[in-house]
Amino acid sequence: MRKIPSLWIGIIGCTMFAIFFFFGPYLPKVDKNVTPHSYVVGPESNLDFILPPYVPNKDFILGSDKKGRDIYSALIMGTRGTLSTVFSISVITFLIAIPLGAAAAHLSFFRYILQGWNYLFSRLPVFFYVIIISTIPFFIFSPHRAVWMISFLIIFELGKVGEVVYKSVKLIQNTTYYEAGILAGSKPIGLWKRYYWPNCYPQWVAYFVQHIGSMLFLLGQLGIFGIFISQSLSQQGSPAYSIDNTALVWPMFLFDVLIDFDAFPWVPLFGSMFITLSMFVFVSLGEGILEYHLRKHRGLIVQRKPFLFRWRKQEKSIYKEDKHNEAG
Amino acid sequence: MKLVLRLMGSLLLWVCMASVLIMIVLLPRDTQSHREGTLDVMSYHFTWEKYKQNITNYFDEVKAEKSLGITKFDQPVEVELSLYFKRSIVILVPALLLSILLGVGKGVFDYRHQSKVGRIFGKGSTWLGQSVPDFFLIFLVQTILSIAMRHGFPRLDMYGDEEWYNIFFPIFFLSMYPAFVIARYTSQALEEEDEQDYIKTAKAKGVPERVILWKHILRNAMPKLLQHFMPIVLTLLSGMFVVEFLSLYHGIGSRLINAIHIRYSIMPGEPLPIDVPAVIGFSLLIMVMLLIAQWMNQIFDFLLDPKRRGSHE
Numbered sequence: 001m002r003k004i005p006s007l008w009i010g011i012i013g014c015t016m017f018a019i020f021f022f023f024g025p026y027l028p029k030v031d032k033n034v035t036p037h038s039y040v041v042g043p044e045s046n047l048d049f050i051l052p053p054y055v056p057n058k059d060f061i062l063g064s065d066k067k068g069r070d071i072y073s074a075l076i077m078g079t080r081g082t083l084s085t086v087f088s089i090s091v092i093t094f095l096i097a098i099p100l101g102a103a104a105a106h107l108s109f110f111r112y113i114l115q116g117w118n119y120l121f122s123r124l125p126v127f128f129y130v131i132i133i134s135t136i137p138f139f140i141f142s143p144h145r146a147v148w149m150i151s152f153l154i155i156f157e158l159g160k161v162g163e164v165v166y167k168s169v170k171l172i173q174n175t176t177y178y179e180a181g182i183l184a185g186s187k188p189i190g191l192w193k194r195y196y197w198p199n200c201y202p203q204w205v206a207y208f209v210q211h212i213g214s215m216l217f218l219l220g221q222l223g224i225f226g227i228f229i230s231q232s233l234s235q236q237g238s239p240a241y242s243i244d245n246t247a248l249v250w251p252m253f254l255f256d257v258l259i260d261f262d263a264f265p266w267v268p269l270f271g272s273m274f275i276t277l278s279m280f281v282f283v284s285l286g287e288g289i290l291e292y293h294l295r296k297h298r299g300l301i302v303q304r305k306p307f308l309f310r311w312r313k314q315e316k317s318i319y320k321e322d323k324h325n326e327a328g
Numbered sequence: 329m330k331l332v333l334r335l336m337g338s339l340l341l342w343v344c345m346a347s348v349l350i351m352i353v354l355l356p357r358d359t360q361s362h363r364e365g366t367l368d369v370m371s372y373h374f375t376w377e378k379y380k381q382n383i384t385n386y387f388d389e390v391k392a393e394k395s396l397g398i399t400k401f402d403q404p405v406e407v408e409l410s411l412y413f414k415r416s417i418v419i420l421v422p423a424l425l426l427s428i429l430l431g432v433g434k435g436v437f438d439y440r441h442q443s444k445v446g447r448i449f450g451k452g453s454t455w456l457g458q459s460v461p462d463f464f465l466i467f468l469v470q471t472i473l474s475i476a477m478r479h480g481f482p483r484l485d486m487y488g489d490e491e492w493y494n495i496f497f498p499i500f501f502l503s504m505y506p507a508f509v510i511a512r513y514t515s516q517a518l519e520e521e522d523e524q525d526y527i528k529t530a531k532a533k534g535v536p537e538r539v540i541l542w543k544h545i546l547r548n549a550m551p552k553l554l555q556h557f558m559p560i561v562l563t564l565l566s567g568m569f570v571v572e573f574l575s576l577y578h579g580i581g582s583r584l585i586n587a588i589h590i591r592y593s594i595m596p597g598e599p600l601p602i603d604v605p606a607v608i609g610f611s612l613l614i615m616v617m618l619l620i621a622q623w624m625n626q627i628f629d630f631l632l633d634p635k636r637r638g639s640h641e
Contacts, residue, residue: 005447006455119341120348123558123618125566132352132611135588137359137372137600160559217461221570224463225590233370233594241368242593254463257574265471272464280459287455 010285020079030073037068053264063266075274078248086215093157094208101165118159126156134227146230168200202293209286213279220275223251250274331630342619353607354382361596368596397605405609416579419498427503435514457508462567466501466574487576501571506560513556517549551632561621584610
């Protein structure tokens, strides 16, 4: 464990984001409500009003956007919204894809379903599907837009993930020790518990973590074009209703970037930096988990005997034998 | 024969997908609204008559004009397609080649430098590269260059598509992310091949290490790498939208985004039209490019299959 820096980077980074996630509102200098400031009184307090956006300074550590919202607070408060969206997409995708992939490796019926699904949805960029579908008026007006968008993303990702699961299960089915397991009379549950799961789960966990990263990438790309998961219509002054992003998420700072970038580059820069940072954390955590299991598999990481006594029948008997041998 | 059948299979699926896509694009986009107090309640009602009318209208126009339609710039779609296709293909193909070249090179570097220091520059930088989305790279490079230009760095023309040298920045931005992904796959595949018996045999025979790496291991890892060809092409294409949009390079991606009319504000009750002929034309163009990529993948897969070579010899 000591020798795998990627695992450490991943764990430390994930802890950091977990702190943002759970204790974000209590961190120092974080403005819980992310209040927009329409002006700030100048340093001399002789009534010179400074209008947003603000360059990064003492009050606004990472600057502010056009509405005068502190980017530092918004990014930390946005952790909850962003990560829970991305997490829910990945978790549901994997919850469906793992049984589907495992079933496809056994039954040809599911194999055809998986194949057809892949042909339909994995042959075009997901980004392309999403921009075509999100402009259908039904999804613009639907009050459940977030649910619709998330379920579409799950549908588009399902085939890809299912294929990976299918391949890893198939790989085990081709090994000789699997055949030995069948010959010894293992039931499907036993096969799952002792053959597929121990070998596949490091791969799946690593892939899951990387999948979260790729979903963040996708949400960022969509944010550039002003397509958000949750939107609402609001009327301000004119008869037209503007479509606004309602959730506080990281990609919201990427919107309008072509206009923003020259004048106040810190807005998209810090927004996308947070996405990059979290992707880096997830990628290195995934790599670290794979590396750890690879080393364990090769016997480079020795499992120490449990420090405290544990209720396990097998180990108990081994200890007894050891004692017996020592005594003898 | 088997190859031809497979290619035809992809074509058939392609036709199915294209027709589904056209059907989605032709969905009616009228909206309704009624007033409730001070609020306009907007809603969307789908009717089959309207949908049918849309479809027949479009196909009648296609039949009459012998073209995919007229875009909102009063141009036949084909004219626009050929213009934008030329622009996009000169960044897409070099970006693909560059990312494969860089990726395989970096993967081999990562594989060969597994010492403590080598790991930081090898695998460590590959993780870092994999977690940099293309948009962040663009923002970063732009910021750094603009600061540098303020301090006397020669002015670079980064945006637009007027000059021939404008293609370099999009190619660079487009190829970086796929290159690092390919690098990871390459070093992974090399490590998996590493412990095979034929490598040990080659080493025992005294074949120089360079030859083993490039001729034996890499040659045998090729089919494994080829599995990732389509995902890489897909990443490249979805990156194309972002890169073209952000570097103001008017190619297929930014034209399609333009044609789709992403709405930021709505008048109650107004229809939300999209530029149907342009969307259909450019989507079909993207799908044709993907079909060609798919065919290339299948042909390479066929050529590299060791079983086929074995039966020939």
